[in-house]
Each structure stands twice: as C-alpha cells, then as structure tokens.
Amino acid sequence: MTRPVGAEDATQIDLKGVGMRFATPDGPLVALQPTDLRIRRGEFLVLLGPSGCGKTTLLRMIAGLSRPTEGTIVIGDQPLWEGDRRNARALSELGVVFQDAQLFPWLSIEQNIALPLKLAGLDRTSRLAKARELCALVGISGFEKVWPRQLSGGMRQRAAIARALAADPSILLMDEPFGALDAMTRDQMNLELQRIWLTRMCTVIFVTHSISEAVFLADRVLLLSPRPGRIDVAIDVDFPRPRAMQSQDEPEFQRIVRELRGRLESKK
Amino acid sequence: MKRIPISWITTPTILVAFLLAWHGYVTVFEVSKFILPPPMAVAESFVELIQDPAAHRHAWITLYETLVGFAIATVIGVGLGTILGKTPWLEQALNPFIIATQVVPKVALVPLFILWFGFGPEAKIVVAAVLAFFPILTNTILGIKSVDRGHRDVMTVMNAGRWQRFISLEFPSALPAILAGMEVGVVLSIIGAVVGEYLGGSTGLGHLAVAALNDYKVGAMFAVILLLTLMGFVLYVLVGLLKHIMIPWHESVQRI
Numbered sequence: 079m080t081r082p083v084g085a086e087d088a089t090q091i092d093l094k095g096v097g098m099r100f101a102t103p104d105g106p107l108v109a110l111q112p113t114d115l116r117i118r119r120g121e122f123l124v125l126l127g128p129s130g131c132g133k134t135t136l137l138r139m140i141a142g143l144s145r146p147t148e149g150t151i152v153i154g155d156q157p158l159w160e161g162d163r164r165n166a167r168a169l170s171e172l173g174v175v176f177q178d179a180q181l182f183p184w185l186s187i188e189q190n191i192a193l194p195l196k197l198a199g200l201d202r203t204s205r206l207a208k209a210r211e212l213c214a215l216v217g218i219s220g221f222e223k224v225w226p227r228q229l230s231g232g233m234r235q236r237a238a239i240a241r242a243l244a245a246d247p248s249i250l251l252m253d254e255p256f257g258a259l260d261a262m263t264r265d266q267m268n269l270e271l272q273r274i275w276l277t278r279m280c281t282v283i284f285v286t287h288s289i290s291e292a293v294f295l296a297d298r299v300l301l302l303s304p305r306p307g308r309i310d311v312a313i314d315v316d317f318p319r320p321r322a323m324q325s326q327d328e329p330e331f332q333r334i335v336r337e338l339r340g341r342l343e344s345k346k
Numbered sequence: 347m348k349r350i351p352i353s354w355i356t357t358p359t360i361l362v363a364f365l366l367a368w369h370g371y372v373t374v375f376e377v378s379k380f381i382l383p384p385p386m387a388v389a390e391s392f393v394e395l396i397q398d399p400a401a402h403r404h405a406w407i408t409l410y411e412t413l414v415g416f417a418i419a420t421v422i423g424v425g426l427g428t429i430l431g432k433t434p435w436l437e438q439a440l441n442p443f444i445i446a447t448q449v450v451p452k453v454a455l456v457p458l459f460i461l462w463f464g465f466g467p468e469a470k471i472v473v474a475a476v477l478a479f480f481p482i483l484t485n486t487i488l489g490i491k492s493v494d495r496g497h498r499d500v501m502t503v504m505n506a507g508r509w510q511r512f513i514s515l516e517f518p519s520a521l522p523a524i525l526a527g528m529e530v531g532v533v534l535s536i537i538g539a540v541v542g543e544y545l546g547g548s549t550g551l552g553h554l555a556v557a558a559l560n561d562y563k564v565g566a567m568f569a570v571i572l573l574l575t576l577m578g579f580v581l582y583v584l585v586g587l588l589k590h591i592m593i594p595w596h597e598s599v600q601r602i
Contacts, residue, residue: 174503182497183595184596193514194504227597
C-alpha cells in the first residue's frame with residue numbers, strides 16, 4: 079500500500095523556538111531547549127530517547143497539556159494558545175492516547191469511545207453508531223458493553239485509540255501507549271497501529287524509549303538527549319509500507335537500529 | 347451447582363449461639379426481668395409491638411425524621427462538598443471551622459435544637475441532618491479532590507468546559523466516596539432522630555423506648571431497640587442497593 083504524495087509534504091504542525099524550563103530551588107531546570115520542528119501532514123514521527131530527555135514534555139506541549147515557557151506552536155493555521163486560553167480549533171485537530179489507557183471506569187467501552195462526541199453535542203444514536211464503527215476498526219467488536227476493568231491492557235489501549243480517533247482528528251499524539259504491554263502484545267499493537275494509520279491517513283507523533291519500536295513505526299525518528307532536553311538527531315526511515323515484523327530482520331532496518339543505539343550509548 | 351456463601355451458615359449459627367448464651371445467662375444467674383428479660387420475652391414484646399397501631403405511628407414518625415434529615419444532609423453535604431472540593435482556597439479558609447464543628451459533641455446540642463425548633467419532628471430532623479452531614483461532606487470533598495490527574499488530562503484534550511468536566515468526570519469519579527459517606531450518614535441520621543426523641547417530645551420510637559423504661563416494661567424497650575435495629579439495617583441495605591444502581595462499575599460492588 080502506498081500513500082499518495084502531494085499535499086503530504088505540507089507542514090501541519092509548526093514549532094517555533096518551543097522550549098520548557100522550570101524554576102527549581104537549585105536554579106532553572108531546562109526540560110526542553112528551544113526547538114524548531116516542522117511535522118508534515120500524514121507523517122509518522124517518533125520521538126525517541128531515554129527518560130528525562132523531554133520527549134513527553136514535547137508531546138504534552140503539542141497536546142496543549144503543558145504550556146511552553148517560550149516559543150509558539152501552530153497546528154494547521156491555528157496557534158495552539160491564544161493568550162492563556164487553548165484554541166478550540168487547534169485542539170479539535172488533536173486526538174491523544176496516553177501511557178495508561180485512561181478510560182473512565184464508570185463508562186462502558188462504547189460510552190468511553192463516544193465521550194468526545196458527547197462533549198461535542200452529537201446525539202446518542204449517531205455517537206454510539208460511530209463508537210461501534212471504531213470498535214471494529216481497532217479490533218474490539220463485541221466488547222462495546224463491558225466495563226474497562228473487564229478488558230486486558232492491550233484491549234483497553236485499543237479502546238483508548240478508538241476514543242482518540244472518535245472526533246476525526248487529523249493528528250494522533252501517542253505517549254508511550256504500549257509501554258506497559260508485554261512484548262508480544264506490543265508487536266501486535268504496532269502492526270495494528272500501522273494498519274489504522276494507513277487507513278485513517280492521519281499524522282502521528284509517537285513517544286517511545288524502544289529503538290526497534292521507533293524504527294518499525296516511523297517515517298522519521300527524532301532522537302532526543304537529556305540534560306538539557308534537546309533534539310539530537312533526525313533519522314528518516316524509508317522502509318516500504320506496510321512493514322511486517324520480519325522487516326526487522328533486514329540489514330537496512332538493523333543498520334538504522336545500530337546507528338540509533340550507537341548515538342544513544344555515546345551520550346551515556 | 348454454585349457454592350453456598352459461608353455467611354449463609356455462619357450468620358445464623360452465631361445468632362442462635364448468641365440467643366442461647368443470653369437465655370442461659372438469664373436462667374443460670376436468675377437475672378431479674380427488669381434488668382435483662384430472656385430472649386423469648388423480648389420476642390413476645392416484639393410481636394405485640396408490631397401489632398400495635400400506635401407503635402406503627404411512632405415508627406413512621408421516626409422513619410420520616412430519619413429520611414428527611416438524611417435527605418437534607420445529602421443535598422447540603424454533596425453540594426457544599428463539591429464547592430469546597432473544587433475551590434481549594436475556600437476549603438482552606440473554612441477548614442478550621444469545619445473541623446471545629448465536626449469535633450463538637452453534636453448530641454450535646456440536642457437540647458438547644460429542641461429549644462430552637464420545639465418538641466415536634468423539626469428538631470429531630472435537624473439533629474438527624476447534622477449528624478449525617480459531616481461524613482457526607484468530608485467524603486464528597488475527598489472524592490472531588492481525588493480525581494485522577496490522567497483523567498483530567500483526557501478532559502483537557504477533549505476541550506471540555508467546566509460543567510462538562512463536572513458532569514462527565516468529577517461527579518462520577520467522586521460517587522464511590524460520596525456513597526461511602528452516605529452509608530455512614532444514614533446510620534447516624536437514625537441515631538440523631540432517636541436521640542432527639544429521647545430528649546424531647548412525645549412521638550417516635552425513641553420516645554416509646556423511654557416511655558417503656560419509665561413503666562418498667564424492659565421487654566418492650568428491648569423490642570423497640572430491635573425494631574430500630576431492623577430499621578437501620580433496612581436503610582443501610584437500601585444505600586447499598588443505591589451503590590449497585592449508581593456505581594455498578596466499582597470494585598466495591600460485588601456482582602449479585
């Protein structure tokens with residue numbers, strides 16, 4: 079499957095000098111140095127790095143959850159912040175998947191998935207129909223009526239992806255979404271995510287500390303390094319899609335993994 | 347075949363053992379029936395009590411005072427608890443006063459309530475409400491403040507407004523704590539109503555117990571206590587039922 083070219087190269091997310099510093103008793107702590115970054119429409123971008131490198135900080139700033147202490151973020155043609163208010167039109171472009179699924183335990187799976195639509199004022203019939211469609215997309219059909227606690231971690235994370243996609247965002251932000259899953263479920267979820275991404279044609283920003291996961295998923299990997307948090311290097315992964323788990327055995331794939339690992343270890 | 351829960355065997359066994367011990371004690375030590383009547387005498391008085399139309403009237407009055415007091419405590423406790431839980435500066439400002447009013451022995455205020463609200467049901471409703479109010483208030487504050495940070499992030503990302511946050515996140519998230527407060531509160535509101543009746547007025551089961559004692563009808567007094575216990579048990583079970591309806595998703599709610 080190939081993705082159409084053309085509008086794809088247009089910048090969708092534009093970070094200009096975006097940085098984050100905190101005041102601590104020991105002086106200012108730089109969580110992320112001022113960073114310029116452009117993310118193309120439809121790109122699968124992976125932020126890779128050890129803990130403390132600012133990758134989650136960067137993602138949370140793009141999600142509007144933390145406000146950068148310097149610089150501006152523009153989503154499409156909308157600034158994310160207008161004064162101290164979040165711009166609703168910029169936020170409507172975003173869907174977020176967190177490390178823990180963060181489903182609401184008092185809502186059934188379909189109610190959880192339909193929540194963004196409920197908040198947007200969509201009527202019950204339409205939003206539940208949409209939720210069922212999304213259950214099918216992420217592979218949890220038949221579990222619409224159960225409570226989140228009745229599902230396994232992998233299934234809950236599928237539901238969380240469905241919820242993030244419910245309001246048809248053009249950008250999906252994912253913060254180590256499969257970090258808590260066992261290795262086999264994780265491989266499975268990576269394949270599923272690739273399939274969903276190829277179906278939905280959205281932009282994805284994905285945070286991980288797994289090198290092989292990063293290379294498997296990404297069009298472009300940004301390697302971040304800590305103290306102070308900054309982007310160290312950007313590496314393009316031009317592997318054809320859809321990629322299979324066996325792609326990881328190919329020399330080109332392993333060369334990229336080795337390169338990233340070398341850079342990571344040289345920082346220690 | 348499903349296994350029978352162990353409590354189906356242990357509960358009746360312990361109950362029978364208790365009654366036998368009671369009966370044995372009264373018989374062996376020849377305890378005066380004015381001090382502790384034997385279980386059978388209490389049972390007879392109880393049957394008499396529940397067949398007496400006057401007793402029904404007293405029971406309804408106590409139930410009415412309890413439920414109205416509990417309802418008032420729930421509405422004000424949940425309402426104020428929500429406001430304080432969402433307004434940290436206000437909670438901090440009022441906290442010393444909340445603690446002060448909480449540690450006041452409220453039963454000692456009952457004569458004051460009777461002075462203010464008279465010998466009718468109003469004073470007892472106030473006592474029932476005051477006693478049930480604090481566990482509901484403090485649990486509501488706790489529940490509203492304990493909303494998961496990650497869940498808050500979910501609502502922020504969905505660009506939810508203040509009201510939407512409350513309806514879709516904060517209130518449902520606080521419900522288990524609120525219902526736990528109500529479970530404690532409903533029992534306290536019975537205590538409030540009965541203590542109010544002990545100290546003033548001529549209606550309600552509390553009054554009936556005091557009247558029975560004054561007439562040296564100790565069996566009748568025990569029967570009243572038994573009836574109050576059953577009433578408390580039923581109300582406690584009803585709040586438990588409310589949990590099954592309102593928070594069926596919660597770990598504390600076992601599948602029936």
